[in-house]
Structure formats: C-alpha cells, structure tokens
Amino acid sequence: MPIRTTAPRTTAPRTTASARPKRPRRRNLAALTVLATLAVGCSAQDPAPGAARSSAPAAPPADAQAAPADAQAAPAVQAARAALAAMPAARPQAAAGQELNGRRSAAEHALALEQALAAARHWGLAALPLRAPAPPAVKPALADGPGVKLAPGLPPVVYRVPTTDKVIFLTVDDGAEKDPQFAAMATELNVPMTVFLSDYLARSDYGYFRALQAHGVGIDNHTLTHPDLRRLGPDALRREICGQQDRLQQETGTRPRLFRPPYGEYTEAALRTAASCGVTAFPLWNEEAFPDHLEWRYADQRFHPGDIVLTHFRAPSADWKGTMADMLRRVVDAATAQGFAIARLEDYL
Numbered sequence: 440m441p442i443r444t445t446a447p448r449t450t451a452p453r454t455t456a457s458a459r460p461k462r463p464r465r466r467n468l469a470a471l472t473v474l475a476t477l478a479v480g481c482s483a484q485d486p487a488p489g490a491a492r493s494s495a496p497a498a499p500p501a502d503a504q505a506a507p508a509d510a511q512a513a514p515a516v517q518a519a520r521a522a523l524a525a526m527p528a529a530r531p532q533a534a535a536g537q538e539l540n541g542r543r544s545a546a547e548h549a550l551a552l553e554q555a556l557a558a559a560r561h562w563g564l565a566a567l568p569l570r571a572p573a574p575p576a577v578k579p580a581l582a583d584g585p586g587v588k589l590a591p592g593l594p595p596v597v598y599r600v601p602t603t604d605k606v607i608f609l610t611v612d613d614g615a616e617k618d619p620q621f622a623a624m625a626t627e628l629n630v631p632m633t634v635f636l637s638d639y640l641a642r643s644d645y646g647y648f649r650a651l652q653a654h655g656v657g658i659d660n661h662t663l664t665h666p667d668l669r670r671l672g673p674d675a676l677r678r679e680i681c682g683q684q685d686r687l688q689q690e691t692g693t694r695p696r697l698f699r700p701p702y703g704e705y706t707e708a709a710l711r712t713a714a715s716c717g718v719t720a721f722p723l724w725n726e727e728a729f730p731d732h733l734e735w736r737y738a739d740q741r742f743h744p745g746d747i748v749l750t751h752f753r754a755p756s757a758d759w760k761g762t763m764a765d766m767l768r769r770v771v772d773a774a775t776a777q778g779f780a781i782a783r784l785e786d787y788l
C-alpha cells in the first residue's frame with residue numbers, strides 16, 4: 440500500500456509560537472548597513488558576475504564572529520565585526536570562544552572577514568550568512584513523530600531533522616540545469632548542500648556535480664529515470680534505485696546513503712529495496728525554494744530547526760522566474776534574516 444509522504448500544506452501543523460525571536464531583524468539590518476558601507480568603498484574592485492574570480496575560497500563567515508579584537512583591522516571591518524557580534528550566534532558561544540584561542544591570528548581573522556564580506560556583497564546578499572555550528576558529535580536519534588516517519592527495519596523518512604540547532608538543510612534535486620554561476624556562488628559563500636541526482640538528467644555532465652562534491656556537497660540518489668515508485672514492480676524498483684546507487688558510486692567514488700523518491704512518493708517495497716542496496720534514510724522536505732519565492736510548510740511562514748528545504752537544478756522558465764543564483768540568494772537571505780545557518784545534512788542524518 441502506498442505510504443503518503445507529502446503532507447498537505449494547507450493543513451500543516453502550526454508550530455508553537457515560542458520560537459519567535461524579535462531581535463534578529465534589527466541586528467541583521469545593522470550588518471546590512473555595514474555591508475552597504477563597505478560596498479561603496481570596494482565595489483570598483485569587484486569582478487563582474489561571471490568574470491574570473493580569485494581561486495581563494497571565501498572564508499567561513501563565523502570566523503568573523505569569533506574574531507578577537509584587532510586594533511589593526513580597518514574601521515569598517517571593526518564595525519562589521521561589532522554588527523556581527525550583535526547578531527544571534529548560529530552556534531554555541533562556547534565554541535566561538537574556543538576558536539578565539541585557536542591557531543588563527545587576528546590578522547587572519549580580519550582577512551577572513553573581509554573575504555566573507557566581499558563574497559556576500561559580490562553575490563548580492565542582504566547580510567553576512569551565519570555559519571553552522573560544529574557538527575553534532577552524535578547524530579540526532581530519530582523516533583517516529585513530527586518530521587520523522589519510522590517503521591522497524593526500514594530507513595527513516597525525514598522532513599525535519601530533530602535538533603535544537605538553528606540550522607536548515609538545502610537539498611537540490613534532479614540535475615537538469617548545470618549553472619556555473621550557481622556552483623561558483625555556492626562555493627564562494629560556502630553554502631552546504633546535498634544534491635539528489637536522477638541519472639537521465641545528470642549524466643550529460645557528471646563532472647559538474649563532481650566539482651561540487653570536491654567542495655563538500657553530498658551527492659545522493661534520486662533514481663535512474665525519475666519514475667513514480669508506486670507504479671513499479673520489484674524488478675523495476677531494484678533497477679531504478681539500486682541501479683542509480685551503482686551509477687553514482689561509479690561516477691563519484693562514493694556510494695550514496697541517502698535516497699529521495701521522485702515526487703516524494705514511495706512504498707514500503709521501495710524502502711526495503713533501497714535499504715538492500717545501502718540506503719539508510721529517505722530525506723523529504725518541508726519548505727521549497729524558487730527564484731522568486733519560498734513555499735512554507737508551516738502557517739507561521741518561518742524555518743524551524745532541522746527543516747529540510749527542497750529546490751531543483753532548473754533554468755529560467757515560466758514557472759521558475761529567475762536563475763539558480765536568485766534562488767540561492769533567496770534561501771540564504773531568508774535563513775540569515777531568521778537567525779538560521781545552513782548546515783550539511785550528512786552531518787545530522
């Protein structure tokens with residue numbers, strides 16, 4: 440019997456009103472003001488979008504949050520640091536404090552902050568993204584309940600990872616559009632992502648995805664040809680799911696652990712088949728991101744800790760009004776404005 444997986448959005452549960460921080464908006468605006476100030480002074484040095492950029496990766500923004508006082512930093516950098524320090528921390532203060540005594544010098548912190556600010560400005564972000572906390576030492580235990588469907592002996596189906604960390608997870612499906620701007624933006628901003636590839640769309644250029652993988656992006660399974668799994672018999676299920684396990688292992692050197700069923704539809708037989716060839720979880724999603732809007736799961740129109748966000752590798756079209764870079768900007772800015780960092784799904788699931 441098919442297991443319904445896509446909760447109707449109109450009747451989605453309303454979450455508690457307790458998680459409604461008021462302060463981030465004002466504080467983010469403070470950081471935005473600093474960014475705007477820096478943009479005035481530095482925009483002439485910025486390469487145009489699409490132009491060749493430095494190979495130096497953008498520094499993780501939270502390095503900036505953990506930066507010690509540095510009398511040598513430029514006043515604008517000091518102002519940015521003060522604004523960022525006032526923003527809600529995306530990770531425990533203790534971890535940030537430990538980094539103060541770490542190996543990076545004050546000058547290196549200042550440079551990292553300047554690089555992060557430059558990357559955020561270059562890609563048109565409203566504020567500096569928050570960096571995710573250190574990955575949990577132990578992955579959250581999954582129990583059947585809100586956000587998780589769990590049956591004995593089967594891979595868990597997860598819409599929202601149980602965590603109190605203020606993190607969300609970005610997942611990108613199918614693999615049709617291979618936009619170099621999107622890859623450059625995600626890489627320079629250090630946005631963690633997990634991609635679910637369907638072979639018939641991805642195979643024209645697996646190299647695009649291997650390049651993302653080299654920057655920490657997880658590559659996972661979305662079947663060979665994107666069928667509705669509810670219509671398939673045992674042999675076809677095995678071919679679609681396990682066939683793509685083999686294909687991705689061949690193309691990326693890593694056998695996926697995560698599987699996302701096309702259309703979010705699956706059956707118990709699909710769960711069993713996937714488990715038989717190495718899949719340990721079925722991540723689905725709560726929110727969905729488009730270039731011009733976000734579709735929210737909850738009536739409060741906010742992210743919640745552990746939310747999985749779905750989007751797609753798509754080119755501009757009538758129902759995809761913008762570029763993948765526009766989509767990523769929308770997700771990152773919404774997360775930052777709500778005090779969330781984007782984290783790696785594989786660190787939690």
Ligand SMILES: [Zn+2]
Pocket residue numbers: 612613661665701702
């Ligand atoms: Zn799909």
